[in-house]
Amino acid sequence: MKVRTRLAPSPTGYLHLGSLHTFLYNYYFTKKNGGEMVLRVEDTDRTRYVEGAIEALIAILDRMGISYDEGPMLENGKIVQKGSHGPYIQSERLEIYREHAKKLIDVGHAYYCFCSKERLSTVREEQQKLKRPTKYDRTCLALPKEEIEKRVMAGESHVIRMQIPEGKTTFVDEIRGEITIDNSEMDDQVILKADGFPTYHLAVVVDDFSMEITHIIRAEEWISSVPKHLILYEWFGYPIPSYAHLPLILNPDKSKLSKRQGDVSVESYLEKGFLKEALLNFIAILGFNPSGDQEIYTQEELMHAFEIKKVSKSGPIFDVNKLLWMNGQYIKALSTKELVSRVKPFLDGEGQTISDELLGRICDVEKTRMSILSEINELSSCYRKLGEYSVESLVWKKSSREDAHLQLSEIHTFLSSLSPEIFEKIELLEEGIKRYIEETGKETGNVLWPLRVSLSGKEKSASPFELAWVIGREETLSRILHATALLSA
RNA sequence: GGCCUCAUCGUCUAACGGUUAGGACGACAGGUUCUCAUCCUGUAAAUCGGAGUUCGAUUCUCCGUGGGGUCACCA
Numbered sequence: 403m404k405v406r407t408r409l410a411p412s413p414t415g416y417l418h419l420g421s422l423h424t425f426l427y428n429y430y431f432t433k434k435n436g437g438e439m440v441l442r443v444e445d446t447d448r449t450r451y452v453e454g455a456i457e458a459l460i461a462i463l464d465r466m467g468i469s470y471d472e473g474p475m476l477e478n479g480k481i482v483q484k485g486s487h488g489p490y491i492q493s494e495r496l497e498i499y500r501e502h503a504k505k506l507i508d509v510g511h512a513y514y515c516f517c518s519k520e521r522l523s524t525v526r527e528e529q530q531k532l533k534r535p536t537k538y539d540r541t542c543l544a545l546p547k548e549e550i551e552k553r554v555m556a557g558e559s560h561v562i563r564m565q566i567p568e569g570k571t572t573f574v575d576e577i578r579g580e581i582t583i584d585n586s587e588m589d590d591q592v593i594l595k596a597d598g599f600p601t602y603h604l605a606v607v608v609d610d611f612s613m614e615i616t617h618i619i620r621a622e623e624w625i626s627s628v629p630k631h632l633i634l635y636e637w638f639g640y641p642i643p644s645y646a647h648l649p650l651i652l653n654p655d656k657s658k659l660s661k662r663q664g665d666v667s668v669e670s671y672l673e674k675g676f677l678k679e680a681l682l683n684f685i686a687i688l689g690f691n692p693s694g695d696q697e698i699y700t701q702e703e704l705m706h707a708f709e710i711k712k713v714s715k716s717g718p719i720f721d722v723n724k725l726l727w728m729n730g731q732y733i734k735a736l737s738t739k740e741l742v743s744r745v746k747p748f749l750d751g752e753g754q755t756i757s758d759e760l761l762g763r764i765c766d767v768e769k770t771r772m773s774i775l776s777e778i779n780e781l782s783s784c785y786r787k788l789g790e791y792s793v794e795s796l797v798w799k800k801s802s803r804e805d806a807h808l809q810l811s812e813i814h815t816f817l818s819s820l821s822p823e824i825f826e827k828i829e830l831l832e833e834g835i836k837r838y839i840e841e842t843g844k845e846t847g848n849v850l851w852p853l854r855v856s857l858s859g860k861e862k863s864a865s866p867f868e869l870a871w872v873i874g875r876e877e878t879l880s881r882i883l884h885a886t887a888l889l890s891a
Numbered sequence: 892g893g894c895c896u897c898a899u900c901g902u903c904u905a906a907c908g909g910u911u912a913g914g915a916c917g918a919c920a921g922g923u924u925c926u927c928a929u930c931c932u933g934u935a936a937a938u939c940g941g942a943g944u945u946c947g948a949u950u951c952u953c954c955g956u957g958g959g960g961u962c963a964c965c966a
Contacts, residue, residue, distance in 0.1 A: 410966090411966095412965080412966050414966095444966065445966095446965090446966080447964095447965055447966065449965085450965070450966080515964090519963095519964070522963085522964085523963095526963090530892090533892065533893090534893095535892095535893060535894090535962075536893095536962065537962085559964095561964050563964095578895095578896070578897090581895070581896080582895090583894070583895065584894080587893075587894050587895085587962080588962090589962075589963090591963095592963080592964050594964085595964040596964055597964080599964085601963090601964070601965085601966085602965075602966050605966095606966095621960095622896080622897095622959085622960065623960055623961070623966095624960095624961095624966090625895065625896075625960070625961080626894075626895060626896095626960070626961040626962075627961080647896095649897085649959095650959075650960075652959080654902090656958060656959070657959080658959080658960075684903095687903075687904080688903070688904095689903090689904095690904095691903080691904055691905075691914095691915095693905075693914085694904055694905030694906080694913075694914060694915090695904095695905070695913075695914045695915080696914085696915090697903090697904095697914085697915050697916085714903095714904080715896080715897060715898090716896095716897050716898060716958090716959085717897080717958095717959065717960090718902085718903060718904090719902060719903080721902050721903065721916070721917085723902080723916060723917060724902075724903065724915080724916040724917080725916095726916090727915090727916055727917085728916085730929095734929080768928090769928095769929090770927095770928050770929040770930090771927075771928045771929080772928090798925070798926095799925095845925090846924090846925060847924095847925040847926090848925080849925080850924095850925040850926090851925045851926070852925090853925085854925065854926070855925095855926085858926095860926090860927090861926060861927080862926055862927035862928085863926070863927065863928095864926095864927080864928085865924090865925080865926085865927095866925080
Protein backbone atom coordinates (compact mmCIF):
# COMPACT_ATOMS: atom_id res chain seq x y z
CA MET A 403 0.00 0.00 0.00
CA LYS A 404 1.18 3.46 -0.84
CA VAL A 405 2.34 5.62 2.05
CA ARG A 406 0.13 8.66 2.56
CA THR A 407 0.72 11.25 5.24
CA ARG A 408 -0.86 14.50 6.13
CA LEU A 409 0.07 17.96 7.28
CA ALA A 410 -2.75 19.22 9.42
CA PRO A 411 -2.17 22.75 10.64
CA SER A 412 -4.74 25.01 12.18
CA PRO A 413 -4.61 28.28 10.28
CA THR A 414 -3.26 30.66 12.91
CA GLY A 415 -1.58 33.08 10.54
CA TYR A 416 1.98 31.96 11.14
CA LEU A 417 4.04 28.77 11.11
CA HIS A 418 5.13 27.58 14.54
CA LEU A 419 8.64 26.12 14.84
CA GLY A 420 7.08 22.98 16.29
CA SER A 421 4.84 22.66 13.26
CA LEU A 422 7.83 23.07 10.98
CA HIS A 423 9.50 20.26 12.92
CA THR A 424 6.63 17.81 12.46
CA PHE A 425 6.04 18.91 8.87
CA LEU A 426 9.68 18.28 8.06
CA TYR A 427 9.61 14.79 9.52
CA ASN A 428 6.40 14.03 7.63
CA TYR A 429 8.07 15.32 4.52
CA TYR A 430 11.24 13.27 4.93
CA PHE A 431 9.29 10.15 5.77
CA THR A 432 6.94 10.52 2.84
CA LYS A 433 9.60 11.35 0.30
CA LYS A 434 11.88 8.57 1.42
CA ASN A 435 9.06 6.06 1.08
CA GLY A 436 7.85 7.37 -2.23
CA GLY A 437 4.53 8.33 -0.74
CA GLU A 438 2.08 11.15 -1.08
CA MET A 439 1.43 13.99 1.31
CA VAL A 440 -1.80 15.82 1.88
CA LEU A 441 -2.24 19.30 3.28
CA ARG A 442 -5.44 19.56 5.26
CA VAL A 443 -6.56 22.77 6.91
CA GLU A 444 -8.07 22.17 10.33
CA ASP A 445 -10.18 25.24 10.83
CA THR A 446 -13.04 23.87 12.91
CA ASP A 447 -12.63 26.47 15.61
CA ARG A 448 -14.37 29.49 14.20
CA THR A 449 -13.44 31.57 17.25
CA ARG A 450 -9.85 31.42 16.11
CA TYR A 451 -10.53 32.28 12.51
CA VAL A 452 -7.82 34.48 11.01
CA GLU A 453 -8.35 36.25 7.70
CA GLY A 454 -5.81 35.25 5.07
CA ALA A 455 -4.25 32.60 7.27
CA ILE A 456 -4.54 29.79 4.76
CA GLU A 457 -2.83 31.83 2.06
CA ALA A 458 -0.07 32.73 4.49
CA LEU A 459 0.35 29.11 5.49
CA ILE A 460 0.63 27.89 1.92
CA ALA A 461 3.10 30.65 1.14
CA ILE A 462 5.42 29.87 4.03
CA LEU A 463 5.38 26.13 3.33
CA ASP A 464 6.34 26.90 -0.22
CA ARG A 465 9.06 29.26 0.92
CA MET A 466 10.51 26.60 3.20
CA GLY A 467 10.49 24.09 0.37
CA ILE A 468 7.92 21.74 1.86
CA SER A 469 5.85 20.51 -1.05
CA TYR A 470 2.80 18.30 -0.91
CA ASP A 471 0.72 16.40 -3.42
CA GLU A 472 -2.86 17.18 -2.50
CA GLY A 473 -4.69 19.97 -0.80
CA PRO A 474 -5.09 23.72 -1.08
CA MET A 475 -2.47 25.43 -3.18
CA LEU A 476 -2.00 28.97 -4.38
CA GLU A 477 -2.58 29.86 -8.01
CA ASN A 478 -2.31 33.52 -8.93
CA GLY A 479 -2.88 34.39 -5.31
CA LYS A 480 -6.04 32.32 -5.12
CA ILE A 481 -6.64 29.13 -3.19
CA VAL A 482 -7.19 26.13 -5.43
CA GLN A 483 -7.74 22.68 -3.99
CA LYS A 484 -5.98 19.88 -5.84
CA GLY A 485 -6.52 16.16 -5.47
CA SER A 486 -9.34 13.66 -5.52
CA HIS A 487 -9.94 13.43 -1.78
CA GLY A 488 -11.20 16.95 -1.21
CA PRO A 489 -12.35 19.27 0.01
CA TYR A 490 -9.24 19.68 2.13
CA ILE A 491 -10.50 22.50 4.27
CA GLN A 492 -12.50 21.15 7.17
CA SER A 493 -14.96 24.03 7.33
CA GLU A 494 -16.06 22.90 3.87
CA ARG A 495 -16.74 19.35 5.05
CA LEU A 496 -19.29 20.07 7.74
CA GLU A 497 -21.99 17.91 6.18
CA ILE A 498 -19.71 14.88 6.16
CA TYR A 499 -18.98 15.19 9.86
CA ARG A 500 -22.62 15.72 10.69
CA GLU A 501 -23.59 12.54 8.85
CA HIS A 502 -20.96 10.59 10.72
CA ALA A 503 -22.07 11.94 14.06
CA LYS A 504 -25.69 11.08 13.27
CA LYS A 505 -24.67 7.60 12.30
CA LEU A 506 -23.10 7.10 15.71
CA ILE A 507 -26.26 8.37 17.39
CA ASP A 508 -28.36 5.93 15.39
CA VAL A 509 -26.32 2.94 16.47
CA GLY A 510 -26.16 4.15 20.05
CA HIS A 511 -22.47 5.02 20.32
CA ALA A 512 -23.13 8.73 20.68
CA TYR A 513 -25.80 10.86 22.35
CA TYR A 514 -27.20 14.36 22.43
CA CYS A 515 -26.24 16.62 25.29
CA PHE A 516 -28.06 19.81 26.19
CA CYS A 517 -26.00 20.83 29.17
CA SER A 518 -24.95 24.46 29.27
CA LYS A 519 -21.32 25.45 29.49
CA GLU A 520 -22.10 26.96 32.87
CA ARG A 521 -23.43 23.69 34.25
CA LEU A 522 -20.47 21.83 32.82
CA SER A 523 -17.96 24.08 34.50
CA THR A 524 -19.84 23.90 37.80
CA VAL A 525 -19.75 20.11 37.63
CA ARG A 526 -16.06 20.24 36.84
CA GLU A 527 -15.33 22.51 39.77
CA GLU A 528 -17.14 20.22 42.17
CA GLN A 529 -15.30 17.19 40.86
CA GLN A 530 -12.04 19.01 41.28
CA LYS A 531 -12.92 19.94 44.84
CA LEU A 532 -13.64 16.32 45.62
CA LYS A 533 -10.40 15.28 43.88
CA ARG A 534 -12.38 13.19 41.42
CA PRO A 535 -11.53 12.93 37.73
CA THR A 536 -13.20 15.76 35.82
CA LYS A 537 -15.58 14.02 33.48
CA TYR A 538 -18.99 14.66 32.06
CA ASP A 539 -21.55 13.15 34.43
CA ARG A 540 -23.73 11.69 31.63
CA THR A 541 -26.84 13.55 32.75
CA CYS A 542 -28.16 13.76 29.21
CA LEU A 543 -27.52 10.10 28.51
CA ALA A 544 -30.46 9.32 30.76
CA LEU A 545 -32.87 11.56 28.87
CA PRO A 546 -35.91 9.81 27.39
CA LYS A 547 -35.97 9.53 23.62
CA GLU A 548 -39.11 11.63 23.20
CA GLU A 549 -37.71 14.48 25.20
CA ILE A 550 -34.50 14.49 23.19
CA GLU A 551 -36.44 14.60 19.94
CA LYS A 552 -38.63 17.39 21.21
CA ARG A 553 -35.73 19.53 22.35
CA VAL A 554 -33.74 18.97 19.18
CA MET A 555 -36.82 19.80 17.06
CA ALA A 556 -37.37 22.91 19.13
CA GLY A 557 -33.92 24.01 18.13
CA GLU A 558 -32.43 23.86 21.59
CA SER A 559 -28.67 24.24 21.61
CA HIS A 560 -26.96 20.87 21.89
CA VAL A 561 -23.79 18.91 21.20
CA ILE A 562 -23.14 15.28 20.38
CA ARG A 563 -20.95 13.21 22.68
CA MET A 564 -19.22 9.86 22.30
CA GLN A 565 -20.30 7.27 24.82
CA ILE A 566 -16.94 5.84 25.81
CA PRO A 567 -17.27 2.08 26.33
CA GLU A 568 -15.64 0.21 29.17
CA GLY A 569 -12.35 -1.59 28.70
CA LYS A 570 -8.79 -0.74 27.76
CA THR A 571 -7.41 0.68 24.56
CA THR A 572 -3.96 -0.22 23.28
CA PHE A 573 -1.99 1.04 20.33
CA VAL A 574 1.56 0.93 19.06
CA ASP A 575 3.48 4.15 18.61
CA GLU A 576 6.34 3.79 16.12
CA ILE A 577 8.62 5.83 18.34
CA ARG A 578 7.50 4.84 21.82
CA GLY A 579 6.18 1.33 21.47
CA GLU A 580 3.00 -0.05 22.98
CA ILE A 581 0.78 2.33 24.95
CA THR A 582 -2.31 1.27 26.88
CA ILE A 583 -4.92 3.49 28.44
CA ASP A 584 -7.90 2.46 30.51
CA ASN A 585 -11.11 3.73 28.94
CA SER A 586 -12.33 4.87 32.31
CA GLU A 587 -9.76 7.66 32.00
CA MET A 588 -11.62 9.07 29.05
CA ASP A 589 -14.37 11.64 29.07
CA ASP A 590 -17.48 11.37 26.92
CA GLN A 591 -15.83 13.60 24.39
CA VAL A 592 -17.90 16.08 22.38
CA ILE A 593 -17.60 15.22 18.71
CA LEU A 594 -20.03 17.72 17.25
CA LYS A 595 -20.25 21.21 18.72
CA ALA A 596 -23.35 23.36 19.17
CA ASP A 597 -22.41 25.44 16.14
CA GLY A 598 -22.49 22.34 13.97
CA PHE A 599 -18.72 22.15 13.63
CA PRO A 600 -16.97 18.92 14.58
CA THR A 601 -14.27 18.80 17.21
CA TYR A 602 -10.77 17.77 16.23
CA HIS A 603 -11.35 14.16 17.24
CA LEU A 604 -14.22 13.44 14.90
CA ALA A 605 -12.83 15.49 12.05
CA VAL A 606 -9.41 13.91 12.14
CA VAL A 607 -10.71 10.35 12.13
CA VAL A 608 -13.23 10.93 9.37
CA ASP A 609 -10.74 12.82 7.23
CA ASP A 610 -7.78 10.54 7.73
CA PHE A 611 -9.90 7.66 6.55
CA SER A 612 -11.49 9.41 3.61
CA MET A 613 -8.14 10.86 2.55
CA GLU A 614 -6.58 7.39 2.82
CA ILE A 615 -3.90 8.44 5.29
CA THR A 616 -1.66 5.51 6.25
CA HIS A 617 0.79 7.17 8.64
CA ILE A 618 0.04 9.79 11.23
CA ILE A 619 3.14 11.66 12.35
CA ARG A 620 2.40 14.47 14.76
CA ALA A 621 3.49 16.02 18.03
CA GLU A 622 3.49 14.21 21.36
CA GLU A 623 0.75 16.37 22.82
CA TRP A 624 -1.73 14.23 20.86
CA ILE A 625 -0.80 10.94 22.47
CA SER A 626 -3.49 11.03 25.09
CA SER A 627 -6.24 11.49 22.54
CA VAL A 628 -5.27 8.51 20.42
CA PRO A 629 -7.56 6.10 22.33
CA LYS A 630 -10.58 8.29 21.58
CA HIS A 631 -9.67 8.17 17.93
CA LEU A 632 -9.17 4.43 18.06
CA ILE A 633 -12.65 3.96 19.46
CA LEU A 634 -14.04 6.04 16.61
CA TYR A 635 -12.09 3.99 14.09
CA GLU A 636 -13.59 0.86 15.53
CA TRP A 637 -17.13 2.22 15.51
CA PHE A 638 -16.82 3.29 11.90
CA GLY A 639 -15.05 0.08 10.92
CA TYR A 640 -12.04 1.92 9.55
CA PRO A 641 -8.55 0.39 9.33
CA ILE A 642 -6.19 1.87 11.91
CA PRO A 643 -3.26 3.91 10.58
CA SER A 644 0.28 3.81 11.90
CA TYR A 645 1.07 6.34 14.61
CA ALA A 646 4.28 8.16 15.49
CA HIS A 647 4.35 10.90 18.09
CA LEU A 648 7.24 13.30 17.93
CA PRO A 649 8.85 14.86 21.00
CA LEU A 650 7.87 18.43 21.72
CA ILE A 651 10.38 21.24 21.22
CA LEU A 652 10.95 22.92 24.57
CA ASN A 653 11.61 26.38 25.99
CA PRO A 654 14.85 26.77 27.97
CA ASP A 655 12.77 26.08 31.10
CA LYS A 656 11.68 22.78 29.54
CA SER A 657 8.05 23.74 29.01
CA LYS A 658 6.37 23.39 25.64
CA LEU A 659 7.85 25.95 23.24
CA SER A 660 5.58 28.95 23.50
CA LYS A 661 5.19 32.52 22.42
CA ARG A 662 5.55 33.75 25.96
CA GLN A 663 9.23 32.94 26.03
CA GLY A 664 10.34 34.33 22.71
CA ASP A 665 9.68 34.04 19.05
CA VAL A 666 8.19 30.80 17.87
CA SER A 667 7.20 31.58 14.33
CA VAL A 668 9.30 30.58 11.36
CA GLU A 669 8.47 33.93 9.79
CA SER A 670 10.01 35.87 12.66
CA TYR A 671 13.29 33.99 12.38
CA LEU A 672 13.38 34.62 8.67
CA GLU A 673 12.72 38.30 9.31
CA LYS A 674 15.56 38.45 11.78
CA GLY A 675 17.96 37.26 9.12
CA PHE A 676 18.21 33.54 9.61
CA LEU A 677 18.63 31.62 6.38
CA LYS A 678 15.90 29.15 5.62
CA GLU A 679 18.55 26.50 4.96
CA ALA A 680 20.02 26.95 8.43
CA LEU A 681 16.63 26.99 10.08
CA LEU A 682 15.62 23.81 8.29
CA ASN A 683 18.90 22.09 9.13
CA PHE A 684 18.74 23.13 12.75
CA ILE A 685 15.12 22.18 13.33
CA ALA A 686 15.64 18.87 11.56
CA ILE A 687 18.46 17.68 13.81
CA LEU A 688 16.48 18.56 16.92
CA GLY A 689 15.46 15.06 17.85
CA PHE A 690 17.01 13.29 14.95
CA ASN A 691 20.64 12.93 14.02
CA PRO A 692 21.77 10.38 11.44
CA SER A 693 25.36 10.13 12.65
CA GLY A 694 26.01 12.19 15.73
CA ASP A 695 29.27 13.53 14.33
CA GLN A 696 27.95 15.73 11.55
CA GLU A 697 25.98 18.91 12.08
CA ILE A 698 25.50 20.40 8.64
CA TYR A 699 23.24 18.39 6.37
CA THR A 700 21.47 19.11 3.11
CA GLN A 701 17.75 18.44 3.02
CA GLU A 702 18.49 15.65 0.57
CA GLU A 703 20.82 13.95 3.03
CA LEU A 704 18.32 14.24 5.85
CA MET A 705 15.56 12.83 3.73
CA HIS A 706 17.63 9.79 2.76
CA ALA A 707 18.86 9.17 6.28
CA PHE A 708 15.49 9.65 7.93
CA GLU A 709 14.14 6.79 10.00
CA ILE A 710 11.16 7.21 12.23
CA LYS A 711 12.58 4.71 14.72
CA LYS A 712 15.69 6.83 15.18
CA VAL A 713 13.76 9.88 16.34
CA SER A 714 14.60 10.55 19.97
CA LYS A 715 11.92 10.24 22.60
CA SER A 716 12.78 13.18 24.81
CA GLY A 717 12.02 16.77 23.96
CA PRO A 718 14.90 18.97 22.84
CA ILE A 719 15.37 22.50 24.14
CA PHE A 720 15.47 25.14 21.44
CA ASP A 721 18.93 26.70 21.77
CA VAL A 722 19.23 29.87 19.70
CA ASN A 723 22.98 29.94 20.27
CA LYS A 724 23.61 26.91 18.16
CA LEU A 725 21.22 28.16 15.50
CA LEU A 726 23.23 31.37 15.37
CA TRP A 727 26.43 29.43 14.87
CA MET A 728 24.86 27.27 12.20
CA ASN A 729 23.48 30.31 10.42
CA GLY A 730 26.97 31.80 10.36
CA GLN A 731 28.28 28.60 8.82
CA TYR A 732 25.67 28.79 6.08
CA ILE A 733 26.43 32.45 5.44
CA LYS A 734 30.15 31.76 5.08
CA ALA A 735 29.40 29.03 2.57
CA LEU A 736 27.35 31.33 0.35
CA SER A 737 28.88 32.83 -2.79
CA THR A 738 29.34 36.59 -2.73
CA LYS A 739 26.68 37.06 -5.36
CA GLU A 740 24.21 34.95 -3.43
CA LEU A 741 25.00 36.68 -0.15
CA VAL A 742 24.44 40.08 -1.75
CA SER A 743 20.96 39.12 -2.87
CA ARG A 744 20.12 37.60 0.51
CA VAL A 745 21.35 40.61 2.40
CA LYS A 746 19.63 43.27 0.31
CA PRO A 747 16.16 43.01 1.91
CA PHE A 748 17.77 43.70 5.27
CA LEU A 749 19.41 46.97 4.26
CA ASP A 750 17.98 50.00 6.01
CA GLY A 751 16.90 53.13 4.12
CA GLU A 752 20.37 54.54 3.75
CA GLY A 753 21.89 51.20 2.94
CA GLN A 754 19.65 50.67 -0.03
CA THR A 755 21.64 53.23 -1.98
CA ILE A 756 24.75 51.03 -1.91
CA SER A 757 25.72 49.72 -5.32
CA ASP A 758 25.85 45.97 -5.92
CA GLU A 759 29.55 46.33 -6.59
CA LEU A 760 30.27 47.90 -3.22
CA LEU A 761 27.88 45.59 -1.39
CA GLY A 762 29.66 42.64 -2.95
CA ARG A 763 33.00 43.82 -1.63
CA ILE A 764 31.55 44.48 1.80
CA CYS A 765 30.03 41.00 1.92
CA ASP A 766 33.30 39.51 0.80
CA VAL A 767 35.27 40.94 3.66
CA GLU A 768 32.59 40.96 6.35
CA LYS A 769 31.03 37.55 5.99
CA THR A 770 33.29 36.01 8.59
CA ARG A 771 31.82 38.48 11.05
CA MET A 772 28.20 37.84 10.11
CA SER A 773 25.96 35.33 11.82
CA ILE A 774 22.59 36.76 10.83
CA LEU A 775 21.75 38.76 7.73
CA SER A 776 20.38 41.78 9.57
CA GLU A 777 23.88 42.50 10.85
CA ILE A 778 24.69 43.88 7.41
CA ASN A 779 23.67 47.40 8.44
CA GLU A 780 26.05 47.54 11.34
CA LEU A 781 28.80 45.79 9.43
CA SER A 782 28.54 47.97 6.35
CA SER A 783 28.22 51.32 8.10
CA CYS A 784 31.91 52.23 8.17
CA TYR A 785 32.24 51.58 4.45
CA ARG A 786 29.31 53.83 3.62
CA LYS A 787 30.37 56.66 5.86
CA LEU A 788 33.28 57.18 8.19
CA GLY A 789 31.97 57.54 11.71
CA GLU A 790 33.33 59.77 14.46
CA TYR A 791 36.23 58.34 16.40
CA SER A 792 38.61 59.55 19.09
CA VAL A 793 42.09 60.74 18.15
CA GLU A 794 43.61 58.49 20.79
CA SER A 795 42.25 55.39 19.13
CA LEU A 796 44.58 56.08 16.19
CA VAL A 797 47.58 55.51 18.41
CA TRP A 798 48.90 51.96 18.62
CA LYS A 799 49.41 50.66 22.15
CA LYS A 800 53.19 50.49 21.73
CA SER A 801 53.47 53.87 20.06
CA SER A 802 52.88 57.60 20.45
CA ARG A 803 50.62 60.22 18.98
CA GLU A 804 53.52 61.87 17.12
CA ASP A 805 54.57 58.59 15.64
CA ALA A 806 51.04 57.80 14.51
CA HIS A 807 50.98 61.09 12.67
CA LEU A 808 54.31 60.37 11.07
CA GLN A 809 53.32 56.86 9.99
CA LEU A 810 50.07 58.02 8.47
CA SER A 811 51.74 60.82 6.56
CA GLU A 812 54.32 58.45 5.18
CA ILE A 813 51.88 55.72 4.22
CA HIS A 814 49.75 58.39 2.56
CA THR A 815 52.68 59.33 0.40
CA PHE A 816 53.34 55.69 -0.36
CA LEU A 817 49.74 54.84 -1.20
CA SER A 818 49.46 57.93 -3.40
CA SER A 819 52.26 56.50 -5.48
CA LEU A 820 50.33 53.29 -6.13
CA SER A 821 48.28 53.00 -9.30
CA PRO A 822 44.49 52.62 -9.14
CA GLU A 823 44.90 49.13 -10.61
CA ILE A 824 46.69 47.98 -7.50
CA PHE A 825 43.71 49.10 -5.43
CA GLU A 826 41.56 46.78 -7.49
CA LYS A 827 43.32 43.65 -6.27
CA ILE A 828 43.35 42.99 -2.58
CA GLU A 829 46.37 40.67 -2.86
CA LEU A 830 48.45 43.29 -4.66
CA LEU A 831 47.51 45.90 -2.10
CA GLU A 832 48.48 43.68 0.80
CA GLU A 833 51.69 42.64 -0.85
CA GLY A 834 52.60 46.24 -1.65
CA ILE A 835 52.00 47.56 1.85
CA LYS A 836 53.81 44.67 3.47
CA ARG A 837 56.80 45.16 1.24
CA TYR A 838 56.75 48.87 2.08
CA ILE A 839 56.84 48.02 5.80
CA GLU A 840 59.66 45.55 5.33
CA GLU A 841 61.77 47.79 3.13
CA THR A 842 61.48 50.78 5.42
CA GLY A 843 62.24 48.61 8.43
CA LYS A 844 59.07 49.68 10.21
CA GLU A 845 57.12 47.75 12.79
CA THR A 846 54.00 46.15 11.40
CA GLY A 847 51.61 47.22 14.11
CA ASN A 848 52.98 50.70 14.10
CA VAL A 849 51.89 51.18 10.52
CA LEU A 850 48.88 48.94 10.28
CA TRP A 851 47.06 49.95 13.46
CA PRO A 852 46.75 53.69 12.72
CA LEU A 853 46.08 52.93 9.07
CA ARG A 854 43.26 50.55 9.92
CA VAL A 855 41.65 52.85 12.46
CA SER A 856 41.87 55.81 10.11
CA LEU A 857 40.11 53.82 7.40
CA SER A 858 37.41 52.24 9.56
CA GLY A 859 37.06 54.68 12.42
CA LYS A 860 36.91 51.62 14.67
CA GLU A 861 39.31 49.77 16.92
CA LYS A 862 37.89 46.45 15.80
CA SER A 863 37.47 45.94 12.09
CA ALA A 864 38.61 44.12 9.01
CA SER A 865 42.25 44.46 7.96
CA PRO A 866 43.50 47.73 6.42
CA PHE A 867 44.05 45.95 3.11
CA GLU A 868 40.48 44.83 2.98
CA LEU A 869 39.20 48.23 4.03
CA ALA A 870 41.22 50.03 1.40
CA TRP A 871 40.15 47.58 -1.27
CA VAL A 872 36.49 48.09 -0.45
CA ILE A 873 36.45 51.89 -0.24
CA GLY A 874 38.92 52.44 -3.07
CA ARG A 875 41.98 54.61 -3.63
CA GLU A 876 40.41 58.03 -3.39
CA GLU A 877 38.45 57.44 -0.22
CA THR A 878 41.43 55.70 1.36
CA LEU A 879 43.70 58.67 0.80
CA SER A 880 41.09 61.11 1.98
CA ARG A 881 40.43 59.18 5.20
CA ILE A 882 44.15 59.07 5.99
CA LEU A 883 44.37 62.80 5.43
CA HIS A 884 41.45 63.29 7.76
CA ALA A 885 43.26 61.30 10.44
CA THR A 886 46.50 63.24 10.13
CA ALA A 887 44.53 66.45 10.42
CA LEU A 888 42.96 65.17 13.63
CA LEU A 889 46.35 64.18 15.01
CA SER A 890 48.01 67.52 14.30
CA ALA A 891 45.15 69.53 15.73
C1' G B 892 -3.96 15.35 41.67
C1' G B 893 -5.36 10.88 37.95
C1' C B 894 -3.49 8.85 33.56
C1' C B 895 0.32 8.63 29.76
C1' U B 896 5.30 9.41 28.90
C1' C B 897 10.55 10.72 29.11
C1' A B 898 15.69 10.66 31.52
C1' U B 899 23.98 10.58 28.62
C1' C B 900 28.37 16.93 29.52
C1' G B 901 24.92 23.65 30.72
C1' U B 902 22.51 22.68 25.47
C1' C B 903 21.83 19.37 20.75
C1' U B 904 23.28 14.43 20.36
C1' A B 905 26.52 9.32 19.38
C1' A B 906 27.75 4.63 21.48
C1' C B 907 25.29 -4.87 18.26
C1' G B 908 25.22 -5.89 26.60
C1' G B 909 32.12 -5.26 26.44
C1' U B 910 34.62 2.18 24.14
C1' U B 911 39.95 5.87 27.85
C1' A B 912 31.45 7.12 27.10
C1' G B 913 32.51 10.04 20.89
C1' G B 914 31.05 14.66 18.13
C1' A B 915 28.85 19.72 17.90
C1' C B 916 27.25 24.55 20.28
C1' G B 917 28.68 27.38 24.34
C1' A B 918 32.79 28.29 28.08
C1' C B 919 37.96 28.53 29.00
C1' A B 920 43.28 28.36 27.33
C1' G B 921 46.70 28.60 23.38
C1' G B 922 48.24 29.32 17.98
C1' U B 923 47.73 32.52 13.47
C1' U B 924 47.35 38.16 13.66
C1' C B 925 48.02 45.49 13.88
C1' U B 926 42.59 44.73 16.17
C1' C B 927 38.04 41.97 15.68
C1' A B 928 36.08 37.91 13.22
C1' U B 929 37.37 33.47 10.68
C1' C B 930 40.46 29.22 10.95
C1' C B 931 43.52 25.59 13.80
C1' U B 932 44.99 23.09 18.56
C1' G B 933 43.93 21.95 23.46
C1' U B 934 41.19 21.89 28.51
C1' A B 935 37.07 21.41 31.71
C1' A B 936 32.23 19.26 31.36
C1' A B 937 27.57 13.69 31.41
C1' U B 938 25.37 8.06 31.80
C1' C B 939 19.34 10.90 37.94
C1' G B 940 19.25 7.31 42.53
C1' G B 941 18.51 2.21 44.31
C1' A B 942 17.77 -2.86 43.61
C1' G B 943 17.77 -7.02 40.13
C1' U B 944 19.22 -10.06 35.45
C1' U B 945 24.37 -10.94 33.57
C1' C B 946 31.10 -12.98 33.59
C1' G B 947 30.00 -7.75 32.28
C1' A B 948 25.00 -2.87 32.27
C1' U B 949 24.51 4.07 29.50
C1' U B 950 22.04 -0.04 27.09
C1' C B 951 17.42 -5.13 29.76
C1' U B 952 13.60 -5.47 34.29
C1' C B 953 11.45 -3.30 38.68
C1' C B 954 11.07 0.63 42.29
C1' G B 955 12.07 5.62 43.55
C1' U B 956 13.10 10.71 42.08
C1' G B 957 12.74 14.48 38.64
C1' G B 958 10.83 16.62 34.02
C1' G B 959 7.09 16.89 30.30
C1' G B 960 2.22 16.01 28.05
C1' U B 961 -2.92 15.57 28.84
C1' C B 962 -7.39 15.79 31.51
C1' A B 963 -12.40 21.95 26.80
C1' C B 964 -18.39 22.82 22.73
C1' C B 965 -8.96 24.57 21.20
C1' A B 966 -6.47 22.28 17.79
